[in-house]
Amino acid sequence: MLADARHIAVGVSSPLPASAALLAKHRSGGALRVSILGDPSNTFWSDGGKELFDCAAQGRVDAFFFSGAQIDGQGNINLVGIGDHPRAKVRFGGSYGSAFLYYMVPKIILFRPDHDPRVLVPKVDFVSAAGTSPPGVWRRGGPYALVTGKAVFMFNRDRGRFRLVSVHGGATPEEVRDATGFDFDEENEVIDTPPPDETTLSLIRGTIGKEISMTYPDFARRTLGVAV
Amino acid sequence: MRYPAALRQDLGNIIAVTIWTTVEDLAERIPDGARVALIRDGCGIAMAVTYALIRRKARDLRLVNMPTGGMQTDLLIGAGCAVELETSGVSLGEYGPAPRFAAAVTSGSLAIKEATCPAIHAGLQASEKGAPFMPLRGILGSDIVRVRHDWRTIDNPLGDGGDPLVVIPAIAPDIALFHCQMADDEGNVWVGRERDLVTMAHAAATTLVSVEERYDGNLFADPALAAGTLSSFYVSAIAPCPQGSLPLSFAGHYEGDVEALRAYATAARTEEGFRTYLAQRVLAGTGP
Numbered sequence: 001m002l003a004d005a006r007h008i009a010v011g012v013s014s015p016l017p018a019s020a021a022l023l024a025k026h027r028s029g030g031a032l033r034v035s036i037l038g039d040p041s042n043t044f045w046s047d048g049g050k051e052l053f054d055c056a057a058q059g060r061v062d063a064f065f066f067s068g069a070q071i072d073g074q075g076n077i078n079l080v081g082i083g084d085h086p087r088a089k090v091r092f093g094g095s096y097g098s099a100f101l102y103y104m105v106p107k108i109i110l111f112r113p114d115h116d117p118r119v120l121v122p123k124v125d126f127v128s129a130a131g132t133s134p135p136g137v138w139r140r141g142g143p144y145a146l147v148t149g150k151a152v153f154m155f156n157r158d159r160g161r162f163r164l165v166s167v168h169g170g171a172t173p174e175e176v177r178d179a180t181g182f183d184f185d186e187e188n189e190v191i192d193t194p195p196p197d198e199t200t201l202s203l204i205r206g207t208i209g210k211e212i213s214m215t216y217p218d219f220a221r222r223t224l225g226v227a228v
Numbered sequence: 229m230r231y232p233a234a235l236r237q238d239l240g241n242i243i244a245v246t247i248w249t250t251v252e253d254l255a256e257r258i259p260d261g262a263r264v265a266l267i268r269d270g271c272g273i274a275m276a277v278t279y280a281l282i283r284r285k286a287r288d289l290r291l292v293n294m295p296t297g298g299m300q301t302d303l304l305i306g307a308g309c310a311v312e313l314e315t316s317g318v319s320l321g322e323y324g325p326a327p328r329f330a331a332a333v334t335s336g337s338l339a340i341k342e343a344t345c346p347a348i349h350a351g352l353q354a355s356e357k358g359a360p361f362m363p364l365r366g367i368l369g370s371d372i373v374r375v376r377h378d379w380r381t382i383d384n385p386l387g388d389g390g391d392p393l394v395v396i397p398a399i400a401p402d403i404a405l406f407h408c409q410m411a412d413d414e415g416n417v418w419v420g421r422e423r424d425l426v427t428m429a430h431a432a433a434t435t436l437v438s439v440e441e442r443y444d445g446n447l448f449a450d451p452a453l454a455a456g457t458l459s460s461f462y463v464s465a466i467a468p469c470p471q472g473s474l475p476l477s478f479a480g481h482y483e484g485d486v487e488a489l490r491a492y493a494t495a496a497r498t499e500e501g502f503r504t505y506l507a508q509r510v511l512a513g514t515g516p
Contacts, residue, residue, distance in 0.1 A: 094317030129368025
């Protein structure tokens, strides 16, 4: 998904995407630039935090990642709360840059390790960032894919729907459907997600793990098994 | 509209001389009801001044996060210092959610002005330019636009009709408050690459700063330092305060106090735990 990107940016609290971005950078042989918020060795900003948004607004960021407390079948994400705003039943941090970056960055990859119908809902309670826009609204970017602990979906912007393309570790499309709160399309042939080969795994656990441990020591130790 | 009387005076009389003072005095210079802009974690949070604000029982503050908040915002809310918060998001980062913020929003005791990061930048930039608003693309279809009654959607006035844009009203804080590496005798402040601090200072009526150390000489005399220097023109008072961001980190200078941050994240999950933390670590001390 990231192979043709020139500049990938990664927001805060995103160790998995940051690892993926660093892997893509490694494979590109240095052609790809990666900006990781919170990692001084992987940020070039000299004009404050606004530089990321200005870069994105000009089309200088090709890929970005978001999670969501809720993600719905139309690609809307909710980072604000469950229940009626403002006095929600459960309140989360807030929308951060999502409402804006969702329009500006061509490939927004949604990630959510736990694949749960309470997260993948028919309709989000609060739209932090809208998955699609009506005709006549200027828009460069939007949801591109949704990666969970069970499956990979691609997003079709014209249809405003996700399409299941692969499942991980022997899961079936039926299992994915049971665990998903929204309706989605299916590829004619849903494949098993190819696992990373030995070389990629050792790269992730070695070079990438060391680099990611500078920003996310806990994640590097627990998830990648890096000694830090 | 609430407006602090002391600040109204300041706005009419540009302060010619920047005063060197104490952390406690900086806290005194933030009147109840003031609209205060605060920088995001790691980039120069004036935590010692925040503790002093809580000790002086500041009330009715209207906080503006540039563009996000963390423990500082959560503490001020939990301690009852704030009535309003404009933010793109509040969290304790790797230590978890911001519990006092969440409790205050869901109980209705804190008025929340939802935003998204570039909208806060744009609002402060509008104020910096003396313009009433700044247009932004994107954002449309987000419920933020629905709940922000002060935002407007207009058709691009330079287009041929259609092409809707969101306009963000200027955000004009009374005070910008932050922490920096150093300031010189004249009150010029070195912000380095943290340019968002410059935007905040330009947008606010006045700026209060705590610094790690005093710089011997004039920061504008060295071209390398001058590029990262905010003029004393914008700054009304500075207080020396080594390690003034602790227990939070200060990027490029020191790491956060992991024990204190973890303790806060755990304690603040309940009102009672928060009160204990406040009593033991904030109200009892004289520093952070």
